Amino acid sequence: MPINRNALIRYKTLDNCLRNKYRKWTLEDLIDACSEALYEYEGIDKGVSRRTVQMDLQLMRSDKLGYNAPIVVKEKKYYSYDDPDYSITNIPLTDQDLGTLSEVVQILKQFKGFSHFEEIGGMVNRLEDKIYTSKTQSTSVIDFEKNERLAGLHHLDTLYQAIIKKQVIDLDYQSFKAKESRVYKFHPYLLKEYRNRWFILRVAEGVKVHLTLALDRIKDIRHNHLLTYRENNKFDPNTFFGNVLGVTKNAGQKAEHVIFWVDTKNAPYVITKPIHSSQIVLREHEHGVVFQIKVIINFELERELLGFGDFLEVISPKGLRNRIANRMRNSLAYYEEEG
Incomplete structure (x- = not known):
């Protein structure tokens, strides 16, 4: 059953509302949400009718669209999903969806290799793998990093x-x-x-x-x-986050040179996968390699350095070295506690 763009916007809006467990949604609330979404996305300032939203909810409940959404009405007033983990975005792709995606992939592949589109390579590979596994009902041949329970x-x-x-x-x-x-x-x-x-x-x-x-x-x-x-x-x-590892940056905070040593066994991992784009090798010796990066000192940086455990030693700045040392001492204390 073909879905026009306006209907799809309404379905997605209703889905987002019904998934939001922090708010109770009356039919009037859902009508307002759909009307606002159509205005924001399409510039349509004519409000959605009560009958349209009622029909949308009925279609979402049915198998005509393949949704079979578990929509319930609580207290004869508030709409929600009976299954808190349900979403129309989780349903299997149809043959029509797969065909459309295949066409999109073929178009995107034409731009792979161009400098302005360097970042689409991974996206195209993800799409190709998704289409392949959906069509063949087989296991994925590319295992991308993911967190299936990620909220928000x-x-x-x-x-x-x-x-x-x-x-x-x-x-x-x-x-x-x-x-x-x-x-x-x-x-x-x-x-x-x-x-x-x-x-x-x-x-x-x-x-x-x-x-x-x-x-x-x-x-x-x-x-x-x-x-x-x-x-x-x-x-x-690019400028704002250029000297940041992660997302934490306080106003007025300046980047500092961070110098650290990594033992010989683990240095190749840091060389082939730099902690930050500013990373350089200062010197090498038989026991390890000394690196330098220029970054904002924040929580994400400390967590990254701590992740190497006893394979890495922070040399400077002194404040960061002391914090890392204190965290490692505190961690050791947990293991030394009896019981």
């Missing part, structure tokens, strides 16, 4: 659209340390992936500093039509 990925498209359309959003966010969520009036600039986890970079209303938030801690996103998007034409992600 359903926010990616909403945030992406907000960035390219320069829209302010109200974002409910709860850090791991906070007991309750708080609302940020958010001017989003950049989506960034680090170690298979996604982050959004933004400037909050009333402040000038950048803040990076993890998508897996976002509870809800709403468009704010009252505020004007604050552009930052001076922001360059």
Whole structure:
């Protein structure tokens, strides 16, 4: 059954709403969400009718689209999925979907090798592998790094659209340390992936500093039509993150030279997979290799260095060396405790 673009936008919007367990959705709420989505994506300012959304929910429940969505109504008022792990995005691809994807792959492969499209190589390989395994019902021949239980990925498209359309959003966010969520009036600039986890970079209303938030801690996103998007034409992600390992960078923080030693056995791993693009070899001797990188000193850097255990020694700066040493002593104390 062919699906037009507007209907697909409504289905995806309803899916995002019904997956959001932090909010109760009435039929009126779903109608408003669909109307807003069509306005944001297609510029359609005519609201979605009650009957249209009711029919959408009925179709999603049925097998006509292959969704068989477990949509339930609780307290005779609130709509949700009976299965909290369900999403229409998880259903198997149809033959029509596979055919369309195959055509897309063939087009993308024509651009592989061009300098402006260097980053699409991995994407094309992922698509080819997905199509192959779906068509042949066989196991994957490429095992990419992934985290199938990663939360927050359903926010990616909403945030992406907000960035390219320069829209302010109200974002409910709860850090791991906070007991309750708080609302940020958010001017989003950049989506960034680090170690298979996604982050959004933004400037909050009333402040000038950048803040990076993890998508897996976002509870809800709403468009704010009252505020004007604050552009930052001076922001360059390559410059901003060029001296950063990970995503953490405080305002005014300067990069420092970090010098560390790696033993002979493990040095080849660091040479072939540098910790940072600024990495150089200062000297080599029979017991190991001394490296230097120029980076912002942050939590991600410390975690990376600690991951080498006793194979690596931080030589300078002194403050970083002392923190690493203290962390290793604290770790050793756990193992030395009796019981």
